[in-house]
Amino acid sequence: MWAPEDFFEIDGIEEDLFKNVEYVWEALKNLKTFLEKYIKPDIEGIIQGGVFIEGPVYIGEGTVVEPFVYIKGPAYIGKNCEIRQGAYIRGNVYIGDNCVVGHCTEVKNSILLNGAKAPHFNYVGDSILGHKVNLGAGTKISNLKMGPSSTVRISVNGEVYDTGLRKLGAIVGDESETGCNSVLNPGTILGKKVLVYPNASVRGYFPSNSIVKFKPDLDIVSLK
Secondary structure (H helix, E strand, C coil): CCCHHHCCCCCCCHHHHCCCCCCHHHHHHHHHHHHHHHCCCEECCEECCCCEEECCEEECCCCEECCCCEEECCEEECCCCEECCCCEECCCEEECCCCEEEECCEEECEEECCCCEEEECCEEECCEECCCCEECCCCEECCCCCCCCCCCEEEECCEEEECCCCCCCEEECCCCEECCCCEECCCEEECCCCEECCCCEECCEECCCCEECCCCCCCCCCCC
16 A cells, blocks of 8 residues: 555665565655665756756756756656746755756655656645656645644544654645645655645545545625
């Protein structure tokens, strides 16, 4: 139920991220060591004016980094990505090939597998986005519980799983999508091909091939 293979098709160097991982969120604990192994600081893509790069960073061939992006290493950015104007990559980040990090999007301590897109005003913290995931404009992934500090726990069918992580955003399976202005609360787990409707605020586990609908109650009255 929680194995990486239940959420992602894994190949290439990504196999190292999920090596010996029983629970999918444990891959985040491997991220630092993985980056140390694979980052050979180099810029093979196109860096436009006003970009600031700090620390060990690899940027692959065909990737375009637009003006006024801030990239703080360690960060690995694969081939043919778009890192759009004003994005903030805040360290401890793996971004695969053909990904998009959009305008005013912030990413930290996260994994974006090939084809993942966080294209417009998104926050992605302590999270894993699967292949071809798309976050709608304004989607925020919250990674820290309110109130007294404790580890993030996930409750499914009356059983509670303690992740052991103080900060955990979301695990988003391959080809899942979120609508505009949705919120994924700490410890949200989406299987493959899950659709989250706009403006929904969700938490917990949602199985593959499901739709999460948000139905607000509108009260319409006449003007007097």
